[in-house]
Amino acid sequence: MNTPDRNKVVGKPLNRVDGYLKVTGGARYSAEFPVAKLAYGVTIQSAIAKGKITQIDPKAAERLPGVLAVITHLNAPKAFGDKGGGRKLQVLQDNIVLYSGQHIGIVVADTFEQAMHAASLVQVRYEEEKPTINMRENLSKAYIPKGKIPRNEPPDASVGNVTQGLASAAVRVEQTYTTPVENHNAMEPHATTAVWQGDQLLLYDATQGVFPAQQKVAGVLGIEPKNVRVMSYYVGGGFGGKGSAWSHVPLAAIASRQVKRPVKLVLGRIQMYGSVGFRPETIQQVTLGATREGKLTALRHAGTSQTSTFDEFIEPVGKSARMMYACANIETSHRLVQLDQGTPTFMRAPGEASGSFALESAMDELAYKLKIDPVELRLRNYAEVDPSKGLPWSSKSLRECYKVGAERFGWQKRNPTPRSMRDGNYLIGWGMATATHPTYRSPASAIAQIMADGTAVIRTGSQDIGTGTYTVMTQVAAEAIGIPVEKIRIELGDTNLPETPVSGGSQTAASVGSSVHLAGTEARSKLMQLALADQKSPLYGSNAEDVIAENGSLFLKNKSSATETYGAILGRHKLKMIEARADAKPGEEKDKYSMHSFGAQFAEVRVNPDSGEVRVTRWVGSFGVGRLLNAKTANSQLVGGIVYGIGMALMEHTVIDPNLGRVVNRDLAEYHVPVNADVTAIEVLFVDEHDPHVNPLGIKGIGEIGITGVAAAIANAVYHATGKRVRDLPITLDKLL
Numbered sequence: 001m002n003t004p005d006r007n008k009v010v011g012k013p014l015n016r017v018d019g020y021l022k023v024t025g026g027a028r029y030s031a032e033f034p035v036a037k038l039a040y041g042v043t044i045q046s047a048i049a050k051g052k053i054t055q056i057d058p059k060a061a062e063r064l065p066g067v068l069a070v071i072t073h074l075n076a077p078k079a080f081g082d083k084g085g086g087r088k089l090q091v092l093q094d095n096i097v098l099y100s101g102q103h104i105g106i107v108v109a110d111t112f113e114q115a116m117h118a119a120s121l122v123q124v125r126y127e128e129e130k131p132t133i134n135m136r137e138n139l140s141k142a143y144i145p146k147g148k149i150p151r152n153e154p155p156d157a158s159v160g161n162v163t164q165g166l167a168s169a170a171v172r173v174e175q176t177y178t179t180p181v182e183n184h185n186a187m188e189p190h191a192t193t194a195v196w197q198g199d200q201l202l203l204y205d206a207t208q209g210v211f212p213a214q215q216k217v218a219g220v221l222g223i224e225p226k227n228v229r230v231m232s233y234y235v236g237g238g239f240g241g242k243g244s245a246w247s248h249v250p251l252a253a254i255a256s257r258q259v260k261r262p263v264k265l266v267l268g269r270i271q272m273y274g275s276v277g278f279r280p281e282t283i284q285q286v287t288l289g290a291t292r293e294g295k296l297t298a299l300r301h302a303g304t305s306q307t308s309t310f311d312e313f314i315e316p317v318g319k320s321a322r323m324m325y326a327c328a329n330i331e332t333s334h335r336l337v338q339l340d341q342g343t344p345t346f347m348r349a350p351g352e353a354s355g356s357f358a359l360e361s362a363m364d365e366l367a368y369k370l371k372i373d374p375v376e377l378r379l380r381n382y383a384e385v386d387p388s389k390g391l392p393w394s395s396k397s398l399r400e401c402y403k404v405g406a407e408r409f410g411w412q413k414r415n416p417t418p419r420s421m422r423d424g425n426y427l428i429g430w431g432m433a434t435a436t437h438p439t440y441r442s443p444a445s446a447i448a449q450i451m452a453d454g455t456a457v458i459r460t461g462s463q464d465i466g467t468g469t470y471t472v473m474t475q476v477a478a479e480a481i482g483i484p485v486e487k488i489r490i491e492l493g494d495t496n497l498p499e500t501p502v503s504g505g506s507q508t509a510a511s512v513g514s515s516v517h518l519a520g521t522e523a524r525s526k527l528m529q530l531a532l533a534d535q536k537s538p539l540y541g542s543n544a545e546d547v548i549a550e551n552g553s554l555f556l557k558n559k560s561s562a563t564e565t566y567g568a569i570l571g572r573h574k575l576k577m578i579e580a581r582a583d584a585k586p587g588e589e590k591d592k593y594s595m596h597s598f599g600a601q602f603a604e605v606r607v608n609p610d611s612g613e614v615r616v617t618r619w620v621g622s623f624g625v626g627r628l629l630n631a632k633t634a635n636s637q638l639v640g641g642i643v644y645g646i647g648m649a650l651m652e653h654t655v656i657d658p659n660l661g662r663v664v665n666r667d668l669a670e671y672h673v674p675v676n677a678d679v680t681a682i683e684v685l686f687v688d689e690h691d692p693h694v695n696p697l698g699i700k701g702i703g704e705i706g707i708t709g710v711a712a713a714i715a716n717a718v719y720h721a722t723g724k725r726v727r728d729l730p731i732t733l734d735k736l737l
Contacts, residue, residue, distance in 0.1 A: 008479060009475045009478050009479050009485055010475050010476060010479050010627070010629055010630075010697070011475075011627065011628050011629065011630065011631060012475070012630065012631065013630060013631040013632035014471060014474070014475055014485060014630055014632070015471075015632070016468055016470070016471045016633070017470050017471045017474050017485070017490070018234070018464070018470045018471070022234075027233070027234045028233060028234065029188055029191070029206065029233075029234050029235070029236055030188075030191045030192065030193060030204045030205050030206040030207075030231075030232060030235075031188075031189075031191035031193065031204075031206070031264060031266050033193060033204045035193060035195055035262045035264075036262070037261050037262060038193070038261070038262050038263075038264055039068055039108050039109065039110060039255075039256075039259055039261045039262065039263050039264070040108065040109055040110070040111060040112040040114075040115045040263070040264055040265075041106050041107065041108045041115060041251070041252060041255045041263045041264065041265035042106065042107050042109075042112070042115040042116050042118075042119040042265075043103040043105065043106045043107075043119070043248060043251065043265070043267070043271065044072075044103070044104055044105035044106065044107065044119050044122050044124070045100075045101045045102060045103055045104065045271060045275065046097045046099070046100060046101065046102040046104050046124075046126075047100070047124070047126070047662075048097055048100060048126050048128045048131075048660070048661075049097070049099055049100040049131035049133065049340045049341070049660060049661025049662070050097060050098070050099075050128070050129045050130070050131035050132075050340040050661070051097050051126045051127050051128040051129045052095050052096060052097065052126065052127045053073070053095040053097065053104060053124060053125070053126060054095075054125045054126060054127050055123070055124070055125040056072050056073075056074065056104070056105065056122065056123070056124050056125075057122065057123040057124075058070035058072065058105075058122050060121040060122070060123070061107055061118035061119065061121045061122050062118075064109070064114060064117065064118050064121070065114070066109045066110035066111060066114040067107065067108070067109045067114060067115075067118045068108045068109055068110065068259040068261070069107070069108045069255065069258055069259050070105060070106075070107050070108075070118070070122060071092060071105060071106050071107075071108070071254065071255055071258060072092055072104065072105040072122075073092045073093060073094055073095050073104070073105075076091070076092035076093065076254065077254060077257075077258070078093070079091045079093055079220050079221070079222070079250070080219065080220060080221065080222030081219070081220070082219065082220070083216075083218075083219025083220070084212075084215040084216035084217070084218060084219030084220065084225075084245075085212065085215060085216065085219075086212055086215075086216045086244045086245055087244045087245070087246065087277070087311060087313075087343050087345065088310055088311040088343070089216075089220060089245075089246065089247040089250065090102050090103060090247045091103075091220060091247055091250050091251055091254065092104070092105065092106075092251070092254075097126065098308065098309060098310055098340065098342075099274060099308065099340055099341045099342045099661065100131075100274060100341070100660060100661045100662040100663075101271065101273065101274035101275045101342065101662070101663070102247075102274075102275065102342070103247050103248060103251060103275060104124065105119075105122060106251050106254075106255050106265070107119040107122065108255050108258075108259050108263055131339075131340035131660075131661045132338070132339050132340050133339060133340060133341070133656060133657075133658050133659075133661045134339075134658055135281050135283070135304070135305075135306045135337045135339060136283065138337050138339070139283070139304060139337065141337055141338070142304050142335040142336060142337050143335065143336055143337075143338075144156065144334075144335065145312060145314045145334055145335070145336050146312060147312055147314060148314075149314050149316035149319065149334065149351070150316055150319070150350075150351070150438075150505070151438070151440070153316075153319070155314060155316075155333065155334040156332065156333045156334065157318075157322060157331075157332050157388065158330060158331040158332070159328070159329065159330050159387065159388055160327075160328045160329030160330065161329055162287075162298045162299070162300050162329045162330070162331040163298075164298075164329065165289055165297040165298025165299075165327075165328065165329030166287065166289040166297070166298040166300075166329075168289070168297050168298075169289025169290055169291070169297045169298060170290065170291050170292045171289070171290050171291075171292065171366065171369050171370055172287070172288065172289050172290075173286070173287070173288040173362050173365045173366045173369060174285070174286075174287040174288075175285075175286060175361075175362060175365065175727060176283060176284065176285050176286075176727065177283075177284045177286065177357060177358035177361055177362075177727045177728070178281070178282065178283050178284070178727065178728045178729065179279075179281065179282045179284075179354045179357060179648075179711075179729045180281055180652070180653045180654060180729060180730070181278050181279065181280060181281050181306075181344075181653075181654035181656065182278060182279040182347060182648065182652045182653070182654060183241075183272070183273055183278045183279075183652075183654050183663075183671060184237075184238075184239045184240065184241035184272075184276075184277075184278070184279075184347055185272070185668065185671060185673060186236060186237030186238060186239060186241060186242070187236045187237050188206055188235065188236025188237055189206075189266055189267045189268065189269060189271075189272055190206055190241075190242065190246065190248060190266075190267045190272060190276050191204075191205070191206045191264070191265070191266040191267070192204065192205045192206070192248060192249045192252040192253075192264075192265050192266075193205075193252070193262060193263070193264040193265075194252040194253040194255070194256035194257075194262065194263050194264075194265075195256065195262040196253075196256055196257055196260075196262075199223070199227055200227050200228075200229070201217070201221070201223070201227060201228045201229070201253055202229050202231070203217065203228065203229070203230045203231070203249070203252070203253065204231050204232070205230050205231070205232055205245075205249060206232065206235055206236070206238075206242055207230065207232050207235070207238075207242050207243075207245065207249075207463065208235065208238040208240075208242045208243040208463060208465050208502055208503045208504055209243060209244075209245075209463070209501070209502030209503065209504070210230040210231065210232050210461060210463055210493060210494065210495050211230075211461060211495055211499055211500065211501075211502075212243075212244070212245060212502050213230045213232075213245040213249060214228045214229070214230045214495045216244075216245035216249070216250070217230075217245060217249055217250050217253060220250040221250060221253060221254075228495070229494070229495050229496055230494075230495045231493055231494050231495075232463045232493040232494075233463075233464075233492065233493045233494075234464060234466075234493075235463060235464065235465040235466055236466065237465070237466055238465045238466070238503070238504075239347060239348045239644075240277075240345060240346030240347045240348055240350060240504060241272075241276055241277055241278075241345060241346075241347065242276075242465070243345065243346050243502055243503075243504040244277065244345055244346075246275060246276045246277070247275065248265055248267060248275070248276075251265065252264075252265040269666070269667055269668065270666040270667060273654065273663040273666040273671075274341065274342040274663055275342055276342075276345075277342065277343060277344055277345025277346075277347075278342070278344055278345065278347065278654060279315070279344065279347035279350070279353075279354070280305040280306045280307070280313065280315050280344035281305060281306050282303055282304065282305045282315055282317055282354045282358075283303070283304045283305075284301065284302065284303045284304075284317055284354070284355070284358035285300070285301075285302045286299075286300070286301050286302075286321075286358050286359060286361075286362040287299070287300040288300075288362050288363070288366050290366055290370065292370065293380070294366075294367075294370050294372045294376075294377050294380045294381070295380060295381065296325055296326070296327040296381050297327070297328070297329065298327065298329045298330075298331075299321055299325065299327045299329070299330045299331070300330075300331045300332075301317070301318040301321035301331075301332045301333075301355070301358065301359060302318070302331075302332070302333045302335070303315065303316075303317035303318050303332075303333070303334050303335070303354075303355065303358075304334075304335040304336070304337060305317070305334070305335075305336060305337075305344070306336070306337050306338075306339045306341065306344060307336045307337070307338055307339070307343065307344060308338065308339065308340075308341060308342060308343040308344075309338045309339070309340060310343070311343040312336065313343050313344045313345060314334055314336065315334075315344065315350060315351055315354060316334060316350065316351030316355070317334070317351050317354050317355035317358065318332030318333065318334060318351075318355060319332075319351050319352060319355060319438070320351075320352050320355050320356055320359055320436055320708075321355065321359050322387075322388040323383065323386045323387060323388050323389070323436075323594060323596065324359065324383065324434060324436060325363075325378070325381040325382075325383055325387070326381050326382060326383040326384065326387055327381065327387055328387075330387060330388060340661055341656070341661060346504060348641070348644055348703075348704055348707050349437055349641075349704035349705070349707050349708050352436065352437055352438075352704065352705075352708045353645070353648065353704075353707045353708055353711070356433065356434070356435070356436070356708045356709045356711070356712055357648075357649075357711040357712045357715065357729065358712075359712075360433035360434060360709055360712030360713070360716070361433075361712045361715050361716065361725075361727065363377060363378065363433075363434075364431065364433070364712070364715075364716040364719070365725065368416075368719075371416075373416065374431075374432055374716070375402050375406055375411060375432060375600075378402065378434060379399070379402065382398070382399060385594075386594035389594055391592065391593055391594040392592075392593055392594070393593065393594055393595070393596065394439070394589070394593035394594070394595045394691050394692075394693035394694050395624070395626065395689055395690065395691035395692075395693070395694075396596070396598060396624070397598060397624025397687040397688075397689045398434070398436075398598035398599075398600070398624060400622075400624065400687045401598055401599050401600040401622040401623060401624050401685075401687055402600045402622075404622050404685055404687060405432075405599075405600040405601075405602050405620050405621065405622030405685060406432075406600070406602065408602075408620050408622070408683065408685060409430075409602040409604075409618075409620040411430070411432070411602060414430045414720075416720075418719060418720055418721070418722065418723035419721065419722060419723050421720075421721070423606065425608075425609065425610075426606050426607065426608060426609070427606070427607040427608075427609055427721040427722055428604065428605070428606060428607075428721055429604070429605045429607065429716075429717035429718055429719070429720035429721025429722065430602070430603070430604055430717055430720055431602075431603050431605070431712075431713045431714060431715065431716030431717030431718070431719070431720055432600060432601060432602045432603070432713050432716065433600075433601045433709035433710070433712035433713040433716060434598070434599070434600060434601075434709055435597075435598065435599035435600065435601050435621070435623065435705050435706070435708040435709035435710075436596050436597065436598050436599070436705065436708060436709075437506060437596065437597050437701070437704050437705035437708055438505075438595065438596050438597075439506075439510065439595035439596055439597060439626070439694050439700040439701060440505040440506065440507040440510070440511075440701065441507055441510040441511050441514070441585075441586045441590075441694070441695050442501035442507055442511045442585070442586075443499075443501070443511070443583065443584070443585035443586075444460070444462070444498075444499070444500040444501060444511040444512045444514065444515040444583075444584055444585075445460065445461075445498035445499055445500065445515050445581065445582065445583045445584070446458060446459065446460035446498055446500075446512065446515035446516045446518075446519040446581070446582055446584075447459040447460070447497075447498055447519060447579060447580070447581045448477065448480075448481065448516070448519035448520045448522070448523040448579070448580050448581075448582075449523065449577045449578070449579045450481060450483075450523050450524070450527055450566055450570070450577060450578050450579075451570075451576065451577045452567050452570040452571055452575065452576050452577060453567060454483065454487060454552045454565060454566055454567045455483075455487045455488070455489065456477060456478075456481050456483055456487060456488050456489070456520070456523075457488075457489045457490075457491065458473060458474075458477045458488065458489070458490045458491065458516055458519070458520070459491045459497050459498060460473070460490075460491070460492060460497055460498050460500055460512055460515060460516060461492070461493070461494060461495060461496075461497035461498055461499055461500045462492055462493070462500035462501075462503060462508055462511075462512045463492060463493045463503050464492055464493065464503075465503045467503075467508070467633070467637060467703055468630060468633035468636075468637075469492060469503070469508055469509075469512070470490050470492060471630060471633060472509060472513065472629035472630050472633065473490050473492075473512065473513065473516050474488045474490055475629060475630060476513050476516045476517050476520070476629065476697065477490070477516050477517075477520045479517075479520075480516070480517050480518075480519075480520030480521045480524065481520040481521075481523060481524050481549075482524055482549030482550055482551070482552070483551065483552040483566070484551060484552070487552065498515070498581065500512050500515070505701075505704075506597075506700075506701030506702060506703040506704045506705070507701055508701070508703075509629055509697075509699050509701055509702075510694065510695045510697070510699050510700065510701055511584070511695075513629065513695070513697050513699060514584040514695045514696045514697060515582045515583065515584040516582075517582075517696055517697055518582035518584050518696065519580050519581060519582035520580075522580035522581075522582060523578055523579065523580035524549055525544075525580075526578050526580055527554070527566055527569055527570070527578050528544060528547055528549070528554055529544075530569055530570075530573060530578070531547075531554055531564065531569050532544065532547070534569070534572065534573070536572060537564060537569065537572075538556075538561075538562040538563065538564060539554060539555075539556065539562060539564070542556055542562075546558070552565055552566050552567070553565045553566065554566070554569070584695075584696070586695075589693045589694070592693070593693050593694075595691075595693070595694050595700070596700075597623065597624065597625045597626070597700045597701065597702070597705045598623070598624050598705075599621060599622060599623035599624065599625070599705055599706075599708075599709070600621070600622050600623075600709075601619075601620075601621050601642070601645075601709040601710055601712075601713040602619070602620040602621070602622075602713065603616060603618070603619055603710075603713040603714050603716075603717045604616070604617050604618035604619070604717060605617065605714060605717040605718055605721055606721075607718065607721045607722055607736065609722075611733055611737075612732075612733030612734065612735075612736035612737045613733055614650055614714075614718060614731060614733070614736070615678075615680075616646055616650075616678070616679075616680055616714065617680050618680060618681070619642060619680060619681070619682040619683065620683045620685065621638060621642055621682070621683070621684050621685070621706065622684075622685040622686075622687060623638060623684070623685070623686055623687065623702070623705060623706075624686075624687040624689040625686065625689065625699075625700045625701070625702050625705065626689050626690075626691045626694060626698050626699045626700035627689075627690070627691070627697060627698040627699045627700075628686060628699075629697075629699060631686075634686070634702055635684050637702045637703055637706060638684040638702060638705075638706040639682045639684055639706070640706065641702075641703070641704065641705065641706020641707040641708075641710070642682050642684075642706050642707070642710055643674050643679050643682070644706070644707045644710075645706070645707040645708075645709075645710020645711055645714075646674050646678065646679065646710065646714065647672075647673045647674045648707065648710065648711045648729065648730070649710060649711040649714040649715065649729060649730060649731055650674075650678075650714065650730050650731055650732070651672040651673060651674065651678075651730050652671070652672065652673065652729075652730060653665075653671075653672075653729075653730050653732075654671065655670075711729060714731065715727075715729075715731060718731055718736070722736055724736055
């Protein structure tokens with residue numbers, strides 16, 4: 001059966017189907033669901049980073065009107081460990097304090113204001129121990145991680161012999177690059193509303209993964225996952241921070257069960273620093289060896305990052321170095337230092353964002369040493385196959401990305417000498433870097449229902465974390481089924497729907513989109529088979545290859561009068577709908593090809609030589625990311641990633657008190673992120689790329705590649721402007737004066 005070009009809606013710049021609900025307040029986020037007899041929870045957090053609670057006195061709080069419970073380790077129910085995967089949580093099981101900001105109690109009251117006031121009255125005394133806070137002072141305690149980095153790769157890997165490669169090098173770069181702790185700061189805070197219905201638990205949770213949250217909460221509470229339903233219709237930003245279920249989620253459920261009422265628990269902005277993860281600090285040593293002609297002979301990338309004392313999180317900064325450039329001798333390693341802080345977590349392009357800053361800065365330094373243009377140096381080391389795996393790429397358009405990006409930016413006009421380009425008194429710098437991110441795909445399921453009224457419903461458990469999942473799945477379904485987008489309804493964000501993976505790793509479109517495409521195609525095929533076998537149908541006895549689906553109807557390719565609507569077919573068979581389910585998962589292709597998106601970032605900065613102030617004044621990013629599902633949302637995702645990278649390069653830095661282990665800048669007044677005045681016009685270019693291997697739709701995922709390479713491109717531009725190489729993010733004016 002054919003689908004005519006008029007049905008081709010995938011890729012078009014469709015407006016968001018949920019846009020009206022969002023701008024009118026009709027889109028309900030996790031803290032906005034109306035629940036009868038709702039009570040409010042506020043957590044009490046530790047004021048020290050390490051030690052024990054010797055006394056916790058709730059009496060003053062309990063005497064307040066409206067207070068329903070004060071739950072601490074003294075009266076909390078027994079939890080059942082850390083089953084269900086994900087992060088290790090603290091749910092009031094003992095008096096041990098592991099980090100500043102740890103939840104050590106929860107107050108529940110009739111109103112939020114009563115709960116806030118009561119929480120402030122709970123008196124806590126500690127036996128304080130000296131915490132280990134500074135990673136740089138404890139590098140001697142760094143250890144090889146016990147776990148794997150993403151996609152089950154070992155923390156250390158090598159090909160060839162780097163020692164020999166360096167010995168044969170004519171030119172060498174060996175530098176250390178550092179990135180600080182950064183926080184996600186989504187507009188929507190972490191929020192959970194817990195409702196018990198007998199032994200069934202309903203959670204409205206701000207999460208990037210309803211199914212992982214279901215598993216985690218069930219494991220902590222010691223109940224069957226089927227007895228936990230998690231719903232998350234809209235998420236106001238996650239960026240990785242909502243990819244795990246944190247301690248407050250089961251605490252809301254524990255509190256609700258204890259007071260026998262629904263409980264809403266929303267973390268305050270201050271509480272979102274430490275207890276729900278962060279991008280960890282990294283120290284990265286990059287060593288490059290090359291011939292005088294610029295061919296790499298050796299590449300070593302050694303990363304050290306922080307983790308907590310009770311859990312292990314690895315920031316895989318060396319992943320990109322394993323596959324980015326053609327080199328016979330590559331060595332990457334990862335080490336961890338345990339600190340008395342909360343557990344770090346995924347933050348937009350974890351590993352690739354921090355790692356690309358170091359690798360791409362080092363490549364720029366090598367280009368200057370060799371007096372080779374930075375783009376040309378990368379082309380001389382262009383990897384035609386994955387150097388670490390020896391596998392061909394499923395597709396790769398990086399060479400074209402360099403070309404179109406450089407042409408649009410005007411790179412050929414660049415004077416390579418530092419401090420040579422000016423605009424009046426201002427120093428102008430141009431820098432570039434390569435962007436990359438792996439293409440991931442996980443098992444996902446979907447149900448497609450074609451209804452007798454000519455509409456269709458797609459049911460899949462995935463969540464829309466603000467990236468446009470409702471919209472792009474509408475387009476995929478409309479094209480697969482052959483009906484207009486306005487007749488598609490997408491149901492998402494519910495563990496009662498078919499299972500899907502966490503919305504992280506830029507995998508939602510590839511994973512869920514594949515299942516929606518297959519389910520829609522199968523439903524359409526079932527409907528067609530009904531018609532072909534029905535003597536009353538004008539399509540009776542025809543070949544499936546001759547049938548065309550368009551606008552909710554089937555007709556013959558060479559006989560347009562032989563047509564009937566989907567509704568007519570179902571009506572004649574007295575069916576309310578026809579349904580198909582698809583369970584999509586990766587196949588052998590994942591072992592045959594190396595799958596990545598690629599891009600090139602070009603930045604212009606303007607530096608005040610008197611104050612050291614840096615402004616990004618122009619940006620061009622060119623990307624090869626497979627098939628686009630929606631041109632408008634794709635552009636938005638890439639622009640958003642670049643803005644995120646500008647913040648990483650110039651502003652973001654979580655300041656931690658070296659004695660108390662407490663975050664000092666715990667709000668949006670002191671933790672600086674880019675605002676409108678900081679962001680110039682950003683131009684995003686897409687290189688046409690057909691990838692027949694990654695998944696049925698040929699899409700690669702775009703949520704994270706946009707930030708990769710951005711910090712390096714800015715750092716390289718700053719060096720070009722000033723002659724000063726900043727290797728420690730963020731690039732603040734004090735480092736340039």
